[in-house]
Amino acid sequence: xxxxxxxxxxxxxxxxxxxxxxxxxxxxxxxxxxxxxxxxxxxxxxxxxxxxxxxxxxxxxxxxxxxxxxxxxxxxxxxxxxxxxxxxxxxxxxxxxxxxxxxxxxxxxxxxxxxxxxxxxxxxxxxxxxxxxxxxxxxxxxxxxxxxxxxxxxxxxxxxxxxxxxxxxxxxxxxxxxxxxxxxxxxxxxxxxxxxxxxxxxxxxxxxxxxxxxxxxxxxxxxxxxxxxxxxxxxxxxxxxxxxxxxxxxxxxxxxxxxxxxxxxxxxxxxxxxxxxxxxxxxxxxxxxxxxxxxxxxxxxxxxxxxxxxxxxxxxxxxxxxxxxxxxxxxxxxxxxxxxxxxxxxxxxxxxxxxxxxxxxxxxxxxxxxxxxxxxxxxxxxxxxxxxxxxxxxxxxxxxxxxxxxxxxxxxxxxxxxxxxxxxxxxxxxxxxxxxxxxxxxxxxxxxxxxxxxxxxxxxxxxxxxxxxxxxxxxxxxxxxxxxxxxxxxxxxxxxxxxxxxxxxxxxxxxxxxxxxxxxxxxxxxxxxxxxxxxxxxxxxxxxxxxxxxxxxxxxxxxxxxxxxxxxxxxxxxxxxxxxxxxxxxxxxxxxxxxxxxxxxxxxxxxxxxxxxxxxxxxxxxxxxxxxxxxxxxxxxxxxxxxxxxxxxxxxxxxxxxxxxxxxxxxxxxxxxxxxxxxx
Numbered sequence: 001x002x003x004x005x006x007x008x009x010x011x012x013x014x015x016x017x018x019x020x021x022x023x024x025x026x027x028x029x030x031x032x033x034x035x036x037x038x039x040x041x042x043x044x045x046x047x048x049x050x051x052x053x054x055x056x057x058x059x060x061x062x063x064x065x066x067x068x069x070x071x072x073x074x075x076x077x078x079x080x081x082x083x084x085x086x087x088x089x090x091x092x093x094x095x096x097x098x099x100x101x102x103x104x105x106x107x108x109x110x111x112x113x114x115x116x117x118x119x120x121x122x123x124x125x126x127x128x129x130x131x132x133x134x135x136x137x138x139x140x141x142x143x144x145x146x147x148x149x150x151x152x153x154x155x156x157x158x159x160x161x162x163x164x165x166x167x168x169x170x171x172x173x174x175x176x177x178x179x180x181x182x183x184x185x186x187x188x189x190x191x192x193x194x195x196x197x198x199x200x201x202x203x204x205x206x207x208x209x210x211x212x213x214x215x216x217x218x219x220x221x222x223x224x225x226x227x228x229x230x231x232x233x234x235x236x237x238x239x240x241x242x243x244x245x246x247x248x249x250x251x252x253x254x255x256x257x258x259x260x261x262x263x264x265x266x267x268x269x270x271x272x273x274x275x276x277x278x279x280x281x282x283x284x285x286x287x288x289x290x291x292x293x294x295x296x297x298x299x300x301x302x303x304x305x306x307x308x309x310x311x312x313x314x315x316x317x318x319x320x321x322x323x324x325x326x327x328x329x330x331x332x333x334x335x336x337x338x339x340x341x342x343x344x345x346x347x348x349x350x351x352x353x354x355x356x357x358x359x360x361x362x363x364x365x366x367x368x369x370x371x372x373x374x375x376x377x378x379x380x381x382x383x384x385x386x387x388x389x390x391x392x393x394x395x396x397x398x399x400x401x402x403x404x405x406x407x408x409x410x411x412x413x414x415x416x417x418x419x420x421x422x423x424x425x426x427x428x429x430x431x432x433x434x435x436x437x438x439x440x441x442x443x444x445x446x447x448x449x450x451x452x453x454x455x456x457x458x459x460x461x462x463x464x465x466x467x468x469x470x471x472x473x474x475x476x477x478x479x480x481x482x483x484x485x486x487x488x489x490x491x492x493x494x495x496x497x498x499x500x501x502x503x504x505x506x507x508x509x510x511x512x513x514x515x516x517x518x519x520x521x522x523x524x525x526x527x528x529x530x531x532x533x534x535x536x537x538x539x540x541x542x543x544x545x546x547x548x549x550x551x552x553x554x555x556x557x558x559x560x561x562x563x564x565x566x567x568x569x570x571x572x573x574x575x576x577x578x579x580x581x582x583x584x585x586x587x588x589x590x591x592x593x594x595x596x597x598x599x600x601x602x603x604x605x606x607x608x609x610x611x612x613x614x615x616x617x618x619x620x621x622x623x624x625x626x627x628x629x630x631x632x633x634x635x636x637x638x639x640x641x642x643x644x645x646x647x648x649x650x651x652x653x654x655x656x657x658x659x660x661x662x663x664x665x666x667x668x669x670x671x672x673x674x675x676x677x678x679x680x
Contacts, residue, residue, distance in 0.1 A: 022169065022267040022278070022309050025253045029246055031230045031275035039075075039159040041182040042129070044215060047154045049133040052147070055342035058129045060160040063169055063176050066122040073161045074115045074129065080152040082109050083137045090152065091132040094121050104135065104152070117161075129160075132341060169278075171267055171306040174297070175209060177278055178233050181218035184277075185232035190497070191242035192225040196518040197287025198238040199488065199500070201294050204513060205237060205282070207504040208298050221501045223494060230270060235280045239287050251283065258285040261314040263293040265306065291513045292316025298512065319512070324461070326350060329453040336451040338385075340434040345451075347428045352419070353462035354476035361419060361459055363387065363412040363427070366452040369398050373434070373447050383433035385449055390426050392418045398449070407452060420612065425457065468533065468581050468589035470616045470633070471608050477533045477589050478507060483515035486535045487543065490522045499600045500537060503593060506605040521545070526584050533589040534582060540592050554580040555617060566629040568619050575601055575620040577608055601626070 042058045049056055066072065076092065088104035092115065102113050121127055135150035169177060178186050186209060190202040202221065210219040224236075224247045236247060240256055256264050268279040282297070284290055295317050296302045302317045328336075331348045338345065352361070365387075373383050385396040394412050401408045414425075434447045466476050478484055489496050519528060521543045540546040540553070541561075551559040555566070555578055563570045575595045582588040593600065593608075604620040607628065615628035 022269045023254065024269045024271050024276075025250045025279075027230065027246065027250065027270045027272045029228065029230050029272065031270070031272045031277050039161055039183065040180065041156055041159050041214075043154065043156040043158060044182075045156055049131070049152045049154070050148075050150070052135050052137075052150050053133065053341040054152075055130060055132045055339075056154065057342075058131075059126050060129065060162075061126045061176065062122055062124050062162060063173055064163075065124050066163050068117060068119060068122065070116075071161045072117045072122060072163075074117060075112060075159050075161070076114075076131070077112050077155040077157045078152055079110050079155070080104055080108070081135065081137070081149055082106055083149045084108075084135050085138050086136070087134070088136045089134050091134075093128075093130040093132070095127055096130075122162075169267065170309050171265055171311060172308075174280070174303055174306055175212050178235060178280065179209060179213045181213040181215045181232075185218040185220065186213060187220050187222050187232060187234050189222050189224050189227065189234055189236045189247065191238040192223045192244060194223075194238060194242065194492075195287055196488070196520055196523075197290055198242060199492070199497075200513065200516060200518045201282070201287070201290040202237040203500055203504045203518075204294065204298060204516070205235065206501050207507070209235075210501075210505055221497050223497070226494065230272075230277050233278045234270070235282065237282045238284075240283050240285055250279075251281065254281060254283075256283055258283070258312065259314070260286045261289050262312050263289050263314065264310070264312050265297070266310045289314065294513050319514075324459050326457045326459065327453060328451075328455050333453050335453045336429060338429065338431040338434065338449040338451070340447055343432065343434055344430040345428050347426060350425045350427075350457055350459075352424055352459065352475075354465070354467075354473050354479060355419070355460060356463045356465070358416060359419075359460045359463070360416070361414040361425065361457065363389075363414065364456045364458060365396060365410045365412065366407040366455050367396075367410070368401060368407060368450045368452075370448045371400070373449070374398065374400055383431065383447070383449075385429065385431050387412055388428050388430060389414055390418050390420070424610075466533075466587070466589065468579065468587070470614050471577075471579055471611045471618070472614065474507070474591070474609055477591070478515060480515075480533065482532045483517065484533050484535055485528050486516060486518050486537065487521050487524055488518055489538045489542075490520045495597070495599065496538065499595055502600040502602070502605060503535075503537060506602075506609045529582060529584050529588065531585065531588070533591070534584075536590070536592045536594075539594055539596070549583050552583050554578055563619070566617055567631065568617075568627060568629075569621070572621045572623075573619045574598055574622055575604055576617070577604060577619075578617045580616060 040060060042060055047056060074092070074094065076090075078090070080088075084104050084106065086103060086105055089101050090104060090113070091101045092099055092113065094115075094117075100113055100115050102108075102111070131154065133152045135152060137147055137149045188202050188206045188209070190198055194202065206219065206221055210216045213219050218232075224243050225245060227246065236243070236251075240251060240258065243251055250268070250270065254266060254268070256266075258264055262285060264281065264283045266281045266283075268281055270277050270279050282294070293313050293316050296306065296313060299317060299320075301320075323330075328348070331350060333345075333348060336345050355361075367385070369383075383398055385398055387394040387396060389412070394414075396410050396412070399408050419425075429451060431449045434449070462479065463476070466480060467473050468477070486500075488500065492500075517528075517532075521538075524543070524545050526545070536543065536546065541550070550556055550561075553561070555561055555563065555576070557565055563573060563576075575593075575598060577591070577593045579589060579591045582590045595601070601620045601624070603624070603626050604618060607618050607626045611628075613628060613630040614633040615630040616633075617629045618626055619628075620626050
């Protein structure tokens with residue numbers, strides 16, 4: 001039966017190729033400025049183009065073919081140095097075609113250029129905008145070198161004007177338009193009394209979309225009963241009968257007819273008179289159906305196969321083997337062209353599995369260099385290519401490719417000190433010496449480095465070792481085959497929901513629905529964690545199964561929580577987190593994050609996810625600083641005891657008892673020897 005259903009689902013994916021329009025659902029709730037702005041920002045903050053020549057590349061995505069119109073424009077806002085003189089200029093290219101050059105001078109220190117978009121620039125897909133800046137400063141015409149007085153700043157008020165309507169979009173376009181959050185926020189909505197299956201589905205979807213969104217700060221979690229106005233876009237996740245109020249009325253209009261194993265994905269337009277907004281409903285008759293099937297929305301390769309406006313699925317994608325060879329193209333990079341005006345690449349990120357301590361990650365680089373770059377011109381700076389990996393520079397020798405090999409190659413061995421405990425690679429490339437410093441040289445087009453997007457990151461096999469005594473790598477806990485049980489408060493309020501979202505967001509490796517199980521504290525039983533690690537979120541003293549084992553907590557001394565033993569001030573501590581071997585299986589981990597009725601602190605989470613020192617307890621105090629007990633581990637490695645004072649006192653007593661016993665034995669031996677001599 002399962003095989004037949006899978007084939008039906010695939011049939012839907014293959015045949016639903018005609019354009020679909022989202023179902024329209026009437027809403028009595030006011031819709032506040034949702035999708036009313038056609039201005040899509042492509043910058044989050046000011047972007048400074050420094051020096052006498054600089055370039056920047058931005059992109060915008062058109063979700064469906066559009067026709068030119070008066071609001072279909074590219075608008076660039078800038079300010080620049082008041083020292084600029086002619087022939088300073090800003091040139092704009094769209095998809096490689098020059099569309100506008102604007103002269104810059106003292107009279108244009110603040111300005112805007114607006115360019116109507118043509119049909120070819122409004123076709124469905126991703127388009128490239130390149131800004132080339134040349135800034136000549138007074139008194140430096142035909143002078144050598146750059147100056148700090150030459151700069152141009154592009155402001156985040158710059159935008160691309162596109163269509164306001166997204167009603168023609170289908171599941172094929174997912175995660176668009178939901179991840180377009182520069183202008184419109186995205187809200188993931190759960191039932192007010194969400195069960196643990198609904199909670200798990202909503203949190204996993206929240207984690208993925210927050211990372212995919214243009215502005216992750218504009219993605220939030222909410223309960224259905226707190227919605228009184230619709231602003232932005234929405235995704236509703238839960239069982240059909242769990243929702244209440246207005247959301248329940250919308251679901252009734254959809255008339256879902258699902259079996260116990262079915263999950264519905266449906267694109268919807270919520271409409272109130274002339275106002276409307278986008279929504280996606282992810283519904284099940286039984287929350288257990290989310291496990292596995294929800295992964296179609298979490299996995300990038302799987303969601304690319306979605307189509308139509310409505311899908312009912314009950315299959316689950318097979319787990320993919322861990323990737324060990326990852327190309328730059330896989331990370332979204334195109335071939336990198338570094339020049340004097342654009343000498344640095346963007347930054348790329350790759351999550352890492354738990355690795356052995358001495359494991360080495362490699363980057364196999366394929367590149368070409370201009371002949372001119374390797375010529376010995378005495379007026380030019382010696383060119384250098386550097387890979388910045390987790391903020392550590394690695395020099396790459398530049399050499400010309402041979403006739404036998406079309407590409408020059410170089411392997412970067414990333415040592416363990418660079419990787420440290422960081423669960424990801426953060427890397428970029430930067431070239432220096434590409435700009436010719438010869439006075440009045442009109443171009444540097446012959447000096448470049450070209451890096452192939454077929455360059456690879458080579459990741460060694462993951463370690464099977466779990467770190468359950470220190471915050472050395474939480475990834476190892478969540479990547480374990482058996483996964484993790486996450487225990488939540490039975491009465492999870494909005495703050496508690498958001499805290500769970502913050503914790504999920506912090507995980508470097510995306511967990512699948514099969515690796516995580518959420519359990520309410522009042523439904524917990526020890527057999528759930530006999531073979532699995534456990535994460536407690538909230539006050540552990542409020543959970544009976546934890547309270548009865550308080551004497552076994554790592555932060556406990558004589559049955560009471562004792563932070564002073566580890567160098568913390570209880571009165572100024574707001575949040576606390578610790579890790580130790582599980583109370584129910586010493587081979588697994590117990591992790592506790594207790595935010596004390598506060599939002600989970602992002603700096604505390606960062607310390608747990610990417611620790612720079614060895615510790616098993618961390619606190620965040622009232623001034624926002626994070627402190628750990630790493631000093632106790634440093635003492636241990638240097639031969640100094642790291643035991644709490646009370647334990648050291650007990651140990652000292654036993655040393656004294658042992659010494660006294662030794663003295664008694666020695667005196668007894670001497671006494672017996674003297675008696676023997678006396679009798680002889």
